[in-house]
Amino acid sequence: MPAIICVPARNEEDALPTLIAALCDLAVPPMELDVCIYLDRCNDGSAALLADKAAKLPFRLVVEHGGASVEANAGAARRAAFAMGLGMLGGREGLIFTTDADSAPERDWIAAGQRALAQADVVAGRIMRVDAMRDTEQSRLEHYYDRLHRYRRMIDPVPWEARDTHHFSGGANMAVRASAYRAIGGFRPLASGEDATLLDDAARAGFRVRRDAAMVVETSSRRIGRVAEGLAGTLRALDAGRQVRVANPRGAAWQWQAQATARRSFPAIDQAEVRVALGDLLGLTADHVLGVARDCPNAEAFAMRIVPAPRCHGDTIMLAEAEDLLAAMEGAVEGEWREIAA
Template sequence: MTLIDPLPVVICVPARNEARALPALLDALAALAWDQPAPTVCLYLDACTDGSEAVVRSAAAAMPFALRIAVGTDRHPSNAGVARAAAMAMGLDHLAGAEGLLFTTDADSRPRRDWIAAGRAALAQADVAAGRIARRNGAADAAQSRIERYYDRLHAYRRRIDPVPWEARETHHFSGGANLAMRSSVYQAIGGFRPLPFAEDATLLDDAARAGFRVRRDGAMLVETSSRRHGRAPLGLASALRAMDDGEPQRVAHPDAMAWQWREHAAMRFGFATIADGAARASLAGRLGLSADHLLGVARDCRNAEAFAMRIVPAPPDVGTLMTLAQAEDALTLLESQWCGAAA
């Protein structure tokens, strides 16, 4: 296990017209418990027109650690992915080529006091850590809470059928940019956040896994975020909450389809060490309807079993078939009961 305690921490935050939210974020960052060396906060203000820069600069002197500020302009096209990548670039620039730990959150979020310690502990076990995201006043959005519980159950089921040693015991499904941490070398190796208008966070986690890095979802690493209905990402949390307010039905993929993919991940991860054996290779290829030569070609490009499993297994054949949340909950309950029966 690589010791990471001495590594410097840089907290990277993008913000666009967040003058109202920034004081609470800065208060939460100032209250973080930290060890030596002291963390550095990098705030990327993305073409703000609401006085965000004045808010941040007035707070800078009172911060217990260094606060770096960069101001973007409208001269360059931007979106959620571009802005987060710009904030992370500030962090890399601060590290100046040295290894460090990059944390990122959102301007409307508040990391818990032990966020850095929890992130360090997670990254002692993995290369990228996705923490839990709790909504303020979440009880007021019962429908969203229900779907989050469903996805937590679904991810827990995934780790039953496809366990990995770096996963947290207190795991969850979240993959949001409001709560991520990673080694700087890993971030650079996968090319960073893509310039996407939404899902730049989930895409980064997928890129990391496909590159063979260990992605850990750790519930001990907690950030509280807002339940606002207006956000930057067109398909982010704010738009999901608006859709629920409008009475749109919640529809999700059938858990059977996801379970198929995760079983194959487990089989491919386990079988990676046997690729050189012709019979074993043919058996693995047959599971996926692929040729043994194709399987071997992919394996040769993979640095480890995790990369191979994530790259070789296709999307589930029925992943586009959606069902109501109630139907999915019932289907997942059946899968869980069958697993318990098999385990017994």
């Protein structure tokens, strides 16, 4: 099955040599591999640099220059890069990978993504930051969110999730089956968050979304970024002493437990008592529950669509308090497991 790497880039002349070197070093399984780079209104030397390297690369490199017909935002640029890849595939199935121009995939990136996509339809890999040790608060925040996502899969396990999972949902490290991407409708043209939105859209459509720590990309810890609400802005804010506040994890716990219940209920949703019980939990009528179920292709889509945003614990709290609450929540689940095992 062919694989295509799609990368949006905007004035990344300094970063592109590192990316290209990493792509040249990939240990690629026996498969067709192409690389598409979409230059989003670049006015630096990116085009000349890529033209100079193209003939010496171990893969086919296709470069396209963005114009006024494409919106100037991160989502539109990544969507345009994927359109290049889909055009090369025609109507064929294939595996589409994406990263950022200031990033460098590890050598086994394609192989790890291929293994992950044998279990799922969309995969988000782990993103490692260069010089992460100096950004202690950001590292602490990322560790917290990793724990929170692992807790999610403790209370709402799915068979396609990776054993070594994580919380990241960034476009710097994603892969998707071409058929799933077409069905989802692709990246939305958003100024930021197009990557996380794609994962949400995929789950709501009933596709299997996997977060796999075996698929690794290293990205920069630069403070000057291309997106107003991106990582660079977060790091600058932390440098300036911003206090880290996060959503209360008890709200997420309620939502994930409700999704687990909805997932279990879906196969028996034609039974009135099942619909009533789920509706009582969610504050919905049994008829509404049935209406949503009839519009869903599987239990994943149903669980993602029927459960509303948390109606309790909607406050934000300091990171230290959230860490303590999460530890108590983890301990409670582990205690339940010990009781079952006994």
